[in-house]
């Protein structure tokens with residue numbers, strides 16, 4: 393037997409900067425990746441995507457999902473890969489099928505309006521999401537230890553919002569209304585999503601995810617008290633259940649919740665560009681921070697990108713930091729600007 397097959401060697405990574413930063417350890421430079429780096433901006437992604445019937449076919453074809461997961465590592469030089477999938481595979485595995493409408497986004501033909509609708513749903517059987525684990529296994533093998541692999545899921549509140557609204561919304565008033573009109577029903581559904589997500593994330597870790605991120609994209613629509621009660625509580629349950637790998641919690645728009653995040657069992661807290669890194673460092677002394685360049689900075693010239701990246705890095709000081717944008721990279725961003733941002737983080741970060 394060759395020694396290379398021993399698990400300890402298989403687990404070794406050439407570049408583990410992001411994992412060390414997530415653990416709060418000192419790193420020789422700040423690691424960098426971008427939310428939504430897989431898909432969205434690369435012509436190489438469009439080429440794979442256009443050879444198929446649509447987005448869902450790509451998500452459900454592990455070999456191709458692995459290919460587009462690795463593209464940003466090869467092309468952009470990021471310090472981590474994030475598995476190509478979507479947060480909406482969880483509602484689908486619970487019984488609500490989604491469609492991805494070209495240029496419009498996700499649409500659920502059936503939504504949750506009543507107790508009766510919830511009774512027809514189930515806690516997702518992790519076995520129904522085998523295509524995601526297969527994509528993780530292939531990616532892990534093909535990455536061959538170059539960089540860590542990030543798994544992910546939506547936060548229960550964000551998934552709940554899609555299941556009630558049936559798609560994106562300006563106000564999320566249907567989802568928010570249920571928190572007042574039938575909080576017990578809302579809690580029941582949030583618990584089902586939470587249980588589904590815990591089992592799903594545990595399987596992602598078994599399949600090779602080195603770290604996990606929870607995306608609470610619609611955190612910012614809730615009043616603070618509701619955010620604690622109907623979102624953070626469930627995120628906290630997920631973080632308590634998963635002890636195997638470091639977790640990042642990204643709650644877009646919920647700046648008021650940063651102090652409360654100190655008590656959650658996650659290692660890293662993601663900041664959007666409205667959040668002040670100095671304030672976050674003060675209230676979260678024991679967490680690694682991720683973020684938070686305004687994605688629009690990448691529409692600027694290289695000089696602007698360099699100056700903004702420098703300012704952003706300085707605002708995190710010597711606090712453990714994973715550089716990123718404050719939300720996903722916008723679809724019409726020039727990949728060369730993304731590359732330049734990544735180069736600038738590598739060049740300018742002093743290390744912590």
Ligand SMILES: Cc1c2[nH]c(c1CCC(=O)O)Cc1[nH]c(c(CCC(=O)O)c1C)Cc1[nH]c(c(CCC(=O)O)c1C)Cc1[nH]c(c(C)c1CCC(=O)O)C2
Pocket residue numbers: 426427428429430431432441447474475476477478479480492494496497498544560607609720
């Ligand atoms: C809210 C949300 C969704 N999906 C996701 C979130 C949370 C992150 C965030 O707030 O941006 C998460 C997500 N979606 C996708 C990934 C892959 C990995 C990555 O690159 O980060 C991740 C991590 C692929 C995708 N998911 C989607 C695409 C584009 C679809 C296509 O190629 O046709 C990709 C690459 C589609 C999608 N999926 C969703 C929407 C609103 C859309 C429409 C348009 C868009 O946001 O790009 C739901």
